[in-house]
Structure formats: structure tokens, C-alpha cells
Amino acid sequence: xxxxxxxxxxxVVDDExxxxxxxxxxxxxxxxxxxxxxxxxxxxxRLAKEFQPDLILLDILMPGMDGMTVAxxxxxxxxxxxxxxxxxxALADEEDVREFRSRTGDKYILSKLGTNKELMVSITExxxxxxxxx
Amino acid sequence: MGIHMNDIDKTKEQLINExxxxxxxxxxxxxxxxxxxxxxxxxxxxxxxLGVLSAGVAHEIKNPLSIILQGIELMEVSSSKEGxxxxxxxxxxxxxxxxxxxKDLLTFSRENTPTLKETDLAQVINESLSLVxxxxxxxxxxxxxxxxxxxxxxxxxxxxxxxxxxxxFTNAAEAMREGGTVTVTADISENFNKEKIVRxxxxxxxxxxxEEDKQRVFDPFYTTKxxxxxxxLGLSVVKGIIEKHRGSIRIESEPGKGTNxxxxxxxx
Numbered sequence: 001x002x003x004x005x006x007x008x009x010x011x012v013v014d015d016e017x018x019x020x021x022x023x024x025x026x027x028x029x030x031x032x033x034x035x036x037x038x039x040x041x042x043x044x045x046r047l048a049k050e051f052q053p054d055l056i057l058l059d060i061l062m063p064g065m066d067g068m069t070v071a072x073x074x075x076x077x078x079x080x081x082x083x084x085x086x087x088x089x090a091l092a093d094e095e096d097v098r099e100f101r102s103r104t105g106d107k108y109i110l111s112k113l114g115t116n117k118e119l120m121v122s123i124t125e126x127x128x129x130x131x132x133x134x
Numbered sequence: 135m136g137i138h139m140n141d142i143d144k145t146k147e148q149l150i151n152e153x154x155x156x157x158x159x160x161x162x163x164x165x166x167x168x169x170x171x172x173x174x175x176x177x178x179x180x181x182x183x184l185g186v187l188s189a190g191v192a193h194e195i196k197n198p199l200s201i202i203l204q205g206i207e208l209m210e211v212s213s214s215k216e217g218x219x220x221x222x223x224x225x226x227x228x229x230x231x232x233x234x235x236x237k238d239l240l241t242f243s244r245e246n247t248p249t250l251k252e253t254d255l256a257q258v259i260n261e262s263l264s265l266v267x268x269x270x271x272x273x274x275x276x277x278x279x280x281x282x283x284x285x286x287x288x289x290x291x292x293x294x295x296x297x298x299x300x301x302x303f304t305n306a307a308e309a310m311r312e313g314g315t316v317t318v319t320a321d322i323s324e325n326f327n328k329e330k331i332v333r334x335x336x337x338x339x340x341x342x343x344x345e346e347d348k349q350r351v352f353d354p355f356y357t358t359k360x361x362x363x364x365x366x367l368g369l370s371v372v373k374g375i376i377e378k379h380r381g382s383i384r385i386e387s388e389p390g391k392g393t394n395x396x397x398x399x400x401x402x
Contacts, residue, residue, distance in 0.1 A: 015191050016197055023206035061193060090196035102265065112200035113233050116207050 008127055011053040012037040013044050013070065014088070015062040019112070023057075026116045033123075041065035045073050048080040052126045057088045057110070084130045086110050086122070094118065203229050215316035225393025231380040241297075241371050248291030248378050255332060256281045257397075258292050259318060262299035269304065288332055288401045294375045301338045301368045301394050309393060322401075325382075329400050337394040343387040351385060379391040 010033050014020050027033040028116060036051050038044060041062050052120035056074065060067040065092035067087055074080045086108045107129075110122050157173045163352060206225050213219070270277060319335045343351065349384045374385045380400055387393035 016201060017196070018201045019204060022201060022208055026204055026208050026211070029208070090193055090200050098265070102261075113196060113203060113230070116204075 007032045007034040008123070009033075009051060009053040010035045010056070010123065011044070011048055011056045012088075013039075013041060013056065013062075013067070014059040015041070015064075017037050020055060020103075023116075027120070027123075030116055031120050031123075035062045041067075044070050045077055045080060048074060048083060049077070053083060054130070056083055056085045056092075058059055058085055059112075060087050060089045060091060084108075085128050086126055088112055088119075137395055139200070148264065160321040162248075192240045195236050196233060199229050199233055233347045235290075238371070240366065244289070246292050250289040250291060250379075252287040253290040253292045253295065254285075254289070255288055255295065255320060255334065256285055258290075258295045259299055259320065259334070262296050262303060265300055266303045266307065267327050268309050270316070273307055273310065275307055275310055276315045278317040280317065280319040280321075284322070285320055285332060286401050288399050290379055290399065291375075294378075298372045298375050298397070299336075301372050302353060305368065305395075306336060306338035306340065306393070309338050309342075313340075314339035314392075323398075325398055325400075330402060331398045331400050335394055336401070337392060339392045342393055343385065344392050348385055352383075 007098045008031075010027060012020050012023055012035055012119045014023075014037070014090075020039060021123055024035040024037050027035050035052070036047060038047055044056070044058075058067045060071055062070075063134060071085050071087075075085065088110045090112045092109065092111050094111045097109055097114065107122060107125055110119060189276075203226065206222050206229065210219070212224050213222075259279075259281065263279075269275075303316065315338070317335075317337045319333075319337070321333055323331055323333045325331050351369050353370065373383055376397055376399070382398045384396050385393060386396065
């Protein structure tokens with residue numbers, strides 16, 4: 001089996017290109033991930049259809065089209081509606097996210113200001129939950 | 135008749151004088167009240183603009199911080215040189231500190247009106263403790279809870295109260311570098327106005343606070359922990375929240391003898 005088949009595919013959407021480049025490098029260096037990035041929210045549906053990621057990490061505040069609108073477009077498309085989406089935002093820090101999680105159980109809000117170790121735990125958790133049909 | 139006309143006139147004159155004095159005082163009081171209302175309005179508008187500005191600034195600062203953090207973490211996995219690892223750890227701490235400052239500034243500048251609901255304070259305290267549990271374990275700090283079984287439900291904003299307790303617990307942990315004990319007490323009592331209150335005390339066995347610092351701990355941006363990342367906004371935010379709940383907060387402390395923070399919240 002090709003090792004790339006074991007890798008989980010992540011699509012990162014963030015208007016900060018430097019963030020995309022560095023996050024891709026970190027995730028691919030630290031875990032079994034293949035990461036595709038885009039800084040253009042208008043490209044997300046097309047890229048998601050072609051790449052068929054296991055998870056989309058989506059920034060919330062982006063110029064042109066915000067993350068919520070992108071998420072709605074993804075959910076409204078037959079080819080992308082089942083792909084899990086997690087919001088990766090600078091609005092909340094890791095402490096906020098932990099508290100939000102403990103209160104709501106929601107694991108789909110992630111902080112850009114957390115460590116990659118924590119981020120990878122959350123990514124794995126979401127992908128595993130999806131594969132179990134949760 | 136025992137009362138002379140002179141006496142009546144004198145009393146009448148006296149009453150007129152007093153009435154005139156009262157009128158003057160009433161006018162002055164009205165002026166002062168209007169000035170206070172204007173000042174409140176200006177403060178509210180200033181804080182509101184500051185809140186909007188801070189929210190924008192916070193996001194604009196946190197985005198580049200997240201890029202720096204990613205860069206540091208990439209260098210961490212690419213280099214195992216001892217000196218470099220230490221430098222990267224320091225840089226990472228600085229990123230988290232800057233992030234915390236923007237967050238505290240944002241909290242401080244927001245005019246957060248509490249959403250008051252019947253709240254079980256014991257539950258809020260226990261949930262807050264569970265969120266800082268890892269810090270206490272790391273620093274070998276024991277927690278002693280003395281929460282009265284008959285605590286009444288208090289009209290409070292549970293999220294804001296959680297913020298209060300997390301702040302106080304974190305401060306207590308920071309005051310006990312060698313470990314120690316945090317005692318959390320909650321019971322019912324009466325304040326000096328004979329109002330029924332819930333009194334919550336968070337006492338630590340840490341280094342205590344000097345008289346000079348005690349006078350200023352609630353001042354915005356005043357901190358004794360600048361080097362370790364203190365922003366000086368934590369306790370001023372706490373005080374603001376408690377006052378919006380019509381409560382009061384005070385600190386009893388002596389250097390070397392620990393600190394006791396006492397919060398009183400009315401209930402009826």
C-alpha cells in the first residue's frame with residue numbers, strides 16, 4: 001500500500017498565505033497528513049470537490065467571503081456536503097476553546113493560537129468521529 | 135396664649151430660610167446628578183468605542199501571532215540544538231503572553247452587561263476549579279473546598295462568574311511558587327446594610343501582598359507580575375464584573391502570610 005493512502009487529507013483555508021504555508025509544513029512534518037491550502041475563499045468548493053479532504057480547516061474572518069458563507073456553500077454542494085469542517089480562528093485562544101468545549105462539547109472550533117500538538121489531537125478526533133459516523 | 139407672634143415670625147422666617155437652603159441644595163444635587171449622568175454616558179461611549187477598536191486590534195494582532203507561532207513550531211521540529219530549543223521556547227512564551235495581553239485588553243474594554251440567571255455558585259466554583267486543576271497539580275497546590283450545603287441560588291452571569299473565579303485561582307497559584315493550599319469558602323451572611331449576601335473567600339498560603347500593592351491591585355494595568363506576563367487587567371476585570379452584580383470585593387493580605395480575596399454577592 002502506498003504510504004500516501006494512509007495519510008489524512010486536510011484542506012486549509014486562510015487569507016494569510018504565510019499561515020497556510022507554515023501550517024502545511026508543520027502538519028506534514030509532524031503527522032500523517034497531506035495538506036492542501038488556499039487563501040482564496042472563492043476556490044474552496046472547487047478544491048474540496050477535486051481534493052476530497054478528510055477535513056477542512058476554515059478561517060472565520062476573511063475578506064471577500066467569510067468562513068460561515070464558505071461553510072454554507074460546502075454544505076449545499078452534493079460533492080462536499082459530507083466533508084467535516086472545523087473553524088480555525090484567531091478570535092479565540094486555546095483557553096477559550098477549552099472552556100467552550102467543556103461547556104458545549106463542540107469540537108469544531110479550534111484556535112490558531114494553540115500548539116500544533118493540540119491541533120493534531122483535535123484533527124484526529126474529528127476525523128475519527130466522522131469515520132465512526134458520529 | 136403662651137406663644138408670642140414674635141416666636142411664630144421667627145419660626146416662619148427660619149422655615150423659609152431652611153426651605154430656601156433646601157432648594158439650593160436640590161438644584162446643586164440636580165446639577166451634580168446631571169454631570170454624573172453625562173460622565174457615565176461619556177465613559178460608556180468611550181468604553182464602547184474602545185471595545186470595538188480592541189476587538190479589531192485583537193484579531194489583527196492575533197493573526198500575525200499565529201504565523202509567528204507556526205514559524206517557531208516549524209523551527210522546533212527542524213532543530214534539536216540545545217541553545218536553539220531554549221530560544222524557541224522563550225519566543226513561544228512571548229507569543230502566548232502577547233496573545234493574553236490582547237485578550238485581557240479586550241475583556242477590559244468591553245462593556246459586558248451580565249446576563250443574570252438563577253445560578254448555583256457552588257457549581258460555578260467547582261467548574262472553574264476543574265479548568266485550572268492542571269495548574270494546581272503541576273504546582274503541587276492542595277485545594278480545600280468549604281462550600282456550605284445551603285447556599286442559595288444567586289442571580290448571576292455564570293460565564294462572567296467563572297471568569298472571576300478562574301482569575302482568582304490563577305492569581306493564587308502564581309502567588310505559591312513552592313506549592314501550598316488554596317481554601318475556597320462559600321457561605322451565607324449579612325453585610326453592613328443588613329442585606330443577605332453570599333460570601334465567597336479564596337485564600338492562599340502564598341507570598342502575600344504589600345500594603346502599597348494592596349491599594350492598587352484593582353487599578354487597570356497595575357501589576358507586580360510584569361516579568362511573568364501579567365497584564366494588570368485581571369483583577370480590574372474581576373472587580374468590574376462583581377460590581378455589575380451589585381457585589382463587592384476586597385483583599386486581606388500581609389507579605390508572607392498569604393492572601394484572602396473576599397467577594398460578597400447579594401441575594402434575596
